Amino acid sequence: MGFAFLLVTVLALAVRASILKDAYFITDDYMLSARAVENPLSWGYLTRVHTGHFEPIGFAVMWVLAHAAPLHWGWTVVAMLAGQLVLSVMVWRLLVELFGSRPLTLAPYVVFAFTPLTLPAFTWLAAAIIWLPLMIAIAGALRWHVRYVRTGGWRPAAGAIAWFVVGLASFEKIAVYIPFAIAYTLAVSPATQWRLRSLWHLIRRTWIVWVGYAVAGVVYLAIYIPGYRSLGNATPLTAPQGSTLWDFAFLSVFRTLIPATFGGPWSWLQISYGLGVVNSPRAFDWLCWLAAMAIVVGSLLVRRRSVRFWAALAIYLLGSMATVAVGRVSYGGSFVALETRYLADAAIPLVLALGACLMPLRGEDRPWTAIGQRRAETTPRRTGMIALGIGCLVVVGLSFNSMNGFANIAAANPTRSFVATTRASLATAPADVQIFDTEMPDPVMEMLFGDYRMVNRYLSPLIGVERAAEIRARRTYATPHILDRSGALVPMAVQTYATGASHQGCWVVTKSRVTVPLTGKMFQWPWAVRLGYLSSQEFTGTVTLGDASQEVTFAEGLGEVYLRLDTAGDKLKVTGIPSGADFCVGDVQVGTPVPAG
Numbered sequence: 001m002g003f004a005f006l007l008v009t010v011l012a013l014a015v016r017a018s019i020l021k022d023a024y025f026i027t028d029d030y031m032l033s034a035r036a037v038e039n040p041l042s043w044g045y046l047t048r049v050h051t052g053h054f055e056p057i058g059f060a061v062m063w064v065l066a067h068a069a070p071l072h073w074g075w076t077v078v079a080m081l082a083g084q085l086v087l088s089v090m091v092w093r094l095l096v097e098l099f100g101s102r103p104l105t106l107a108p109y110v111v112f113a114f115t116p117l118t119l120p121a122f123t124w125l126a127a128a129i130i131w132l133p134l135m136i137a138i139a140g141a142l143r144w145h146v147r148y149v150r151t152g153g154w155r156p157a158a159g160a161i162a163w164f165v166v167g168l169a170s171f172e173k174i175a176v177y178i179p180f181a182i183a184y185t186l187a188v189s190p191a192t193q194w195r196l197r198s199l200w201h202l203i204r205r206t207w208i209v210w211v212g213y214a215v216a217g218v219v220y221l222a223i224y225i226p227g228y229r230s231l232g233n234a235t236p237l238t239a240p241q242g243s244t245l246w247d248f249a250f251l252s253v254f255r256t257l258i259p260a261t262f263g264g265p266w267s268w269l270q271i272s273y274g275l276g277v278v279n280s281p282r283a284f285d286w287l288c289w290l291a292a293m294a295i296v297v298g299s300l301l302v303r304r305r306s307v308r309f310w311a312a313l314a315i316y317l318l319g320s321m322a323t324v325a326v327g328r329v330s331y332g333g334s335f336v337a338l339e340t341r342y343l344a345d346a347a348i349p350l351v352l353a354l355g356a357c358l359m360p361l362r363g364e365d366r367p368w369t370a371i372g373q374r375r376a377e378t379t380p381r382r383t384g385m386i387a388l389g390i391g392c393l394v395v396v397g398l399s400f401n402s403m404n405g406f407a408n409i410a411a412a413n414p415t416r417s418f419v420a421t422t423r424a425s426l427a428t429a430p431a432d433v434q435i436f437d438t439e440m441p442d443p444v445m446e447m448l449f450g451d452y453r454m455v456n457r458y459l460s461p462l463i464g465v466e467r468a469a470e471i472r473a474r475r476t477y478a479t480p481h482i483l484d485r486s487g488a489l490v491p492m493a494v495q496t497y498a499t500g501a502s503h504q505g506c507w508v509v510t511k512s513r514v515t516v517p518l519t520g521k522m523f524q525w526p527w528a529v530r531l532g533y534l535s536s537q538e539f540t541g542t543v544t545l546g547d548a549s550q551e552v553t554f555a556e557g558l559g560e561v562y563l564r565l566d567t568a569g570d571k572l573k574v575t576g577i578p579s580g581a582d583f584c585v586g587d588v589q590v591g592t593p594v595p596a597g
Contacts, residue, residue, distance in 0.1 A: 001101045001102065001103065001105065001106070002101075004103075004106055005092050005106070005109065008106065008109065008110055008113050009085070009088045009089075009092075009113060011113075012088070012113035012114055013081060013084060013085060013088070015114075015400070015403060016081065016084060016119075016122065017077070017081055018407070019119070019123060019403060019406070019407040019410055020077045020080060020081065020123060020410075021077060022407065022410065022411035023073075023123050023274060023407075023410035023411065023413060024073055024274065024410075024413040024415055024416040024419075025071065025073065025076075025125060025413075025415060025419070026124050026125070026126070026272075026273065026274040026275065026413070026415075027126075027272075027444075027445060027446060027449075028124075028126035029124075029125045029126050030071075030415075030440075030444065030445060030452075030457075030458055031445070031449050031452040031457070032050075032059075032062045032066075032125075032126055033062065033065070033066045033070065033071060033461045034066075034452055034457040034458065034460045034461060034468075035062075035452070036059070036062040036063040036065070036066035036067070036461075037066045037067065037070065037460050037461050037464075037465055038460060038465045038468070039063070041060065041063050045059060045063070046059050046060060047223055047227055048227060049224065049227035052172070052327055053130060053171065053172065054168075054169075054171070054172050054220075054223075054224045054227065055129065055130045055169075055170060055171055056169045057129070057133045057166070057169050057170050058129030058130045058133065058170065058171075059129075061079065061129045062125075062129060065079060066461050070461035070462060071419055071461050071462060073416070076125055080122060080123075080125065080128050080132070083122075083128065083132035083133070083136070084122055084132065086132075086136055087132060087135050087136050087139065088112075088113060090136050090139035090140055090143070091109065091112055091139050091348060091351070092109055093139075093143055094139045094140075094142055094143040094146075094348075094352075095108060095109055095351070095352075095355055097143045097146055097147060097362075098146060098188065098352065098355065098356075098361055098362065099355055099356075099359050099360075099361060099362060100362045102359065103385065104355075104358050104359045104388070105355065105359070106392075107354070107355070107358055107388055107391075107392055108351035108352070108354045108355035108358070109351070110392045110395070110396065111261065111350075111351050111354060111392075111395060112347055112348070112351040114263070114395065114396050114399040114400075114403075115260055115261070115263070115347050115399065116260055116263065116264065116265065116340065116399055116402040116403055116406065117256075117257070117260035117261075117340050117343060117344055117346070117347050118131070118135075118340075118341075118344045118347055119340070119402075119403055119406055120275065120276065120339065120340050120341045120344075120406065121340070121341035121344035122344075123274075123406075123410050124274065124275070124341070127341050130170060130171040131171070131341065131344050131345060133166065133167075133169070133170035133171070134167055134170040134171040134173060134174060134345055135344070135345050135347075135348060136166070136170075137163050137164065137166040137167030137170055137174065138163075138167060138174070138177055138345060138348055139348055140159070140163035140166070141160050141161075141163035141164045141166075141167060141177065141181075142160075142181070142184065142348070142352075143159075144156045144157075144158075144159030144160035144162075144163060145160040145181055145184075145185070145209060146184075146188050147159075148160055148206065148208075148209055149185055149188055149189060149205075149206055150188070150363075152205065152206075154208070157208045157209045157212060158212075160209050160212070161209060161212035161213060161216060164177065164212075164213055164216055165216050168216060168217075168220045172224065172323070173320065173323050173345065175217075175319070175323065176316055176319035176320050176323060176345075178213060178217070179315050179316075179319055180312060180315055180316040180319065180349060181213075183308070183311055183312035183315045183316075184312045184349075184352075185202065185206065186202075186308055186312075187305070187308035187309045187311075187312050187356070188361060189202055190304070190305055190361065190364050190365070190367070191365075244329060244333060244334050245325055245329065245334075247334035247337075248321065248324075248325060248329050248333075248334040248336070248337045249321055249337075250337075251334055251335075251337035251338055252317075252321050252324075252337040252342075252343060253317065254285065254289065255278055255280070255285055255337070255338060256278050256337060256338060256340055256343055257317070257343055257346060257350070258285070258288050258289060258292045259278070259280055259284065259285055259288040260340060260343075261288070261292065261350060261354075262288050262291055262292075262394075262395055262398060263394070263395045263396065263397065263398025263399035263400075263401070263402055264278075264280055264284060264285075264288060264398060264402055265278040265279065265280040265284075265340075265402055265405075266280040266281055266284040266398075266401065266402065266405075267279050267280055267281070267402075267405055268402075268405045268406050268409055269338075270409045270412070272443065273412060273413050273414055273415065273443055274409065274410055274412070274413045275339075275409070276405075276406055276409040277335070277338035277339050277340075278338040278339075278340065279338075295354070295357060296310060298357075299356075299357035301369065301371050301372070302368060302369055302371055302372030302375055303356070303357055303367065303368065303369065303372060304366060304367055304368060304369055304372075306356060306357060309352065309353045309356040309357070310353055312349060312352075312353070313346075313349045313350060313352075313353045316346060316349040317343075317346055317349075320342075320343060320345065320346055324336065324337075324342045328342070358388070414443070414444075415443075415444050417486070417487070418444055418486065418487035419487065420487070421486050421487035421488050422459070422462065422483065422487040422488070422489075423462065424488075425487070425488045425489040426459075426462060426463065426489065429481070429489050433481055433489065434474065434477045434478065434479060434480050434481060435455065435456075435459070435471045435474075435480070435481055435482070435483075435489065436477060436480040436481065436482045436492050436528065436562070436564065436593050437454055437455050437456050437471050437472055437474070437564070438454070438455050438482050438483070438593055439453050439454060439455070440453050440454070440455060440458050440483070441483070441484075441485045444458070445458065454472070455471070455482070455483050456468040456469075456471040456472040458483075459471070474564075475550050475563060475564050475565075476550060476551075476552050476553075476561060476562070476563055476564075477492075477561070477562040477563070477564075478560075478561065478562075479491065480492040480562045480593070482593050482594075482595065484595045490595045490596065491595070491596040491597075492528075492562070492593050492594070492595065492596060493530075493593075493594055493595065493596040493597070494528050494529070494530045494562075494589040494590070494591045494592070494593065494594070495591045495592045495593070495594040496589045496590070496591040497520065497522065497527075497590055497591040497592070498518040498519045498520040498521075498522060498589075498590045498591070499518065499519050499587065499588060499589055499590070500516045500517070500518065500519070500572075500585070500587060500588040501516075501517040501518065501519055505584075505586075506534060506584030506585060506586050507584060507585045507586075508583075508584045509577055509581075509583055509584070512575065512577055512579070513573055513574060513575045513577065514573065514574040514577070514583065514584065514585050515571055515572075515573050516571060516572045516573070516574075516585055516588050517570065517571045518569075518570050518571055518572065518588070518590060520570070521568075521569070521570040522545070522546065522567070522568050522569050522570065522590060523568050524566075524567065524568040525566070525567075525568070526564060526565070526566040527545070527564075527565050527566070527567065527590050527591065527592070528562065528563075528564060528590075528591060528592055528593040529543070529545065529562065529563040529564075529565055529572070529588070529589070529590050530560060530561075530562050530587075530588070530589040531543065531552075531560065531561050531562075531563070531572070531574075531585060531587075531588055532559075532560045532585070532586040532587040532588075533554060533558075533559055533560070533561070533574075533583065533584065533585050533586060534557070534558050534559075534582075534583070534584050534586060535554050535555070535556055535557065535559070535581065535582070535583045536556065536581055536582035536583065537556050537578065537581050538553070538554065538555050538556045539553075539554055539576070539577065539578050539581060539583075540552070540553050540554070540576065541554060541574050541575060541576035541577055542574070542575045542576045543561075543563055543565075543572065543573070543574055544572070544573045544574075544575065545565050545567050545569045545571075545572050545573075545590070546565075546567035546568045546569025547567055547568075547569070548565040548566060548567035548569075550563050550565060551576075552574075554583070572588055572590070
């Protein structure tokens with residue numbers, strides 16, 4: 001079976017590699033890369049709670065990528081494929097631990113390897129650095145947990161707890177693992193009956209692992225809660241309204257999870273560059289519902305205790321949807337249910353339930369009902385294997401259709417050419433080029449990223465934190481450049497909002513200052529100011545607009561200077577002019593920076 005596992009894994013990863021090759025960085029990736037290069041690999045950096053997420057492992061991966069291969073998609077693809085390979089191995093080992101190494105074990109593994117449910121989460125770097133470690137941890141913890149439930153001993157318990165800690169360091173959604181592990185403990189303990197004495201015996205037999213989980217959870221909360229309440233993360237969790245919650249639950253299960261089980265969605269709707277949501281025809285969803293109903297009802301008829309496996313999956317789904325509901329649905333509405341990445345981790349309990357429908361657990365006594373036993377005796381094994389093989393091929397074929405549709409969305413990423421243009425422009429620009437710090441153009445970064453939407457943050461992985469800090473701090477410019485919409489560094493001009501009021505000639509020195517009234521009153525804004533002047537000598541003066549001032553070195557002769565002033569006001573003043581100096585201001589422009597020409 002090892003060769004068959006290897007063949008399926010290589011094919012699945014080859015398909016993923018083909019999609020990843022043509023994808024690229026998306027929104028958060030640029031912010032996380034900038035934050036990684038401007039921080040040491042410290043406890044404070046690793047444990048910072050980001051938009052509610054506690055992800056030390058993800059931040060460590062970002063730090064390594066940002067320092068070793070800044071904004072280099074090739075190495076990023078290698079890292080994400082390596083994570084998917086590790087996950088594939090872990091899930092296979094979990095399936096073998098549960099069901100043994102047999103041909104039937106390949107069926108649920110094929111569903112996992114090719115499911116589009118995980119595709120968006122594993123294609124977007126900012127998502128992959130939390131979902132991949134989380135799912136690896138869940139698969140590892142479950143494998144050792146199952147072995148501990150079967151055999152006892154300190155080593156399996158320590159293995160399960162260690163992987164649970166890895167999950168805690170990956171994504172706070174690991175909290176769903178605990179109620180699921182309780183339900184799954186009953187599912188993989190077929191001898192345990194629904195009697196108080198039998199249940200108590202199971203608890204006494206497995207107490208070590210539960211204590212370990214509890215201790216790890218308490219330590220986690222002691223670290224997470226202060227980080228969540230820290231500056232920038234004080235927004236409370238908000239429960240959505242009842243109708244919205246119902247719509248979210250329905251869409252999550254019936255439009256996202258069930259169709260994805262059979263290789264869906266049939267089609268995707270692009271919502272942003274590189275991102276898509278489920279958009280299958282209704283008829284496709286209905287056919288998937290019928291197939292799911294047949295599997296569930298059929299398993300209940302032929303498989304003893306199959307209800308335990310479905311109950312464990314239901315508990316995981318409820319917990320998973322609850323974590324998303326309080327963190328996303330209140331702000332994004334029920335529509336977020338159509339983003340498959342929010343259910344990516346459910347692929348593991350899903351394939352475990354499917355596996356339990358097909359085959360008994362290792363060492364399980366009397367796994368089949370009377371109906372199931374008669375079916376097994378009257379149906380030739382070869383016929384059953386052929387039917388299952390055809391089913392797997394249908395699922396893989398539908399998955400190929402789904403992944404091809406998503407690949408078209410992932411490849412339509414304009415930031416690939418944007419970053420390439422920036423690299424080329426930086427390579428040919430003078431070392432001392434003066435870059436005017438502006439906001440990044442849409443759609444590369446969105447307004448919600450705050451200061452990380454600024455050009456200096458985007459450039460920091462490419463030029464280093466010292467150069468980025470210089471761009472951020474600079475307020476005066478002789479020949480400023482900005483990034484245009486293609487990502488190129490080009491000379492800057494000012495798109496005028498106000499100019500100096502109509503005046504004959506220059507505004508000259510009066511009482512040791514020059515005052516230039518503007519044609520309009522400026523509201524509070526980070527303005528670009530251009531000032532043209534004539535001076536008989538070089539000197540350092542102060543330019544003031546409203547309550548913002550900036551020291552400026554004026555050269556001898558005819559010249560111009562650009563400034564960045566975050567202020568409001570209706571007049572511009574130049575002070576600090578030396579006594580006896582002939583100085584006048586010829587023109588003033590106040591506005592926003594744009595490419596020259």
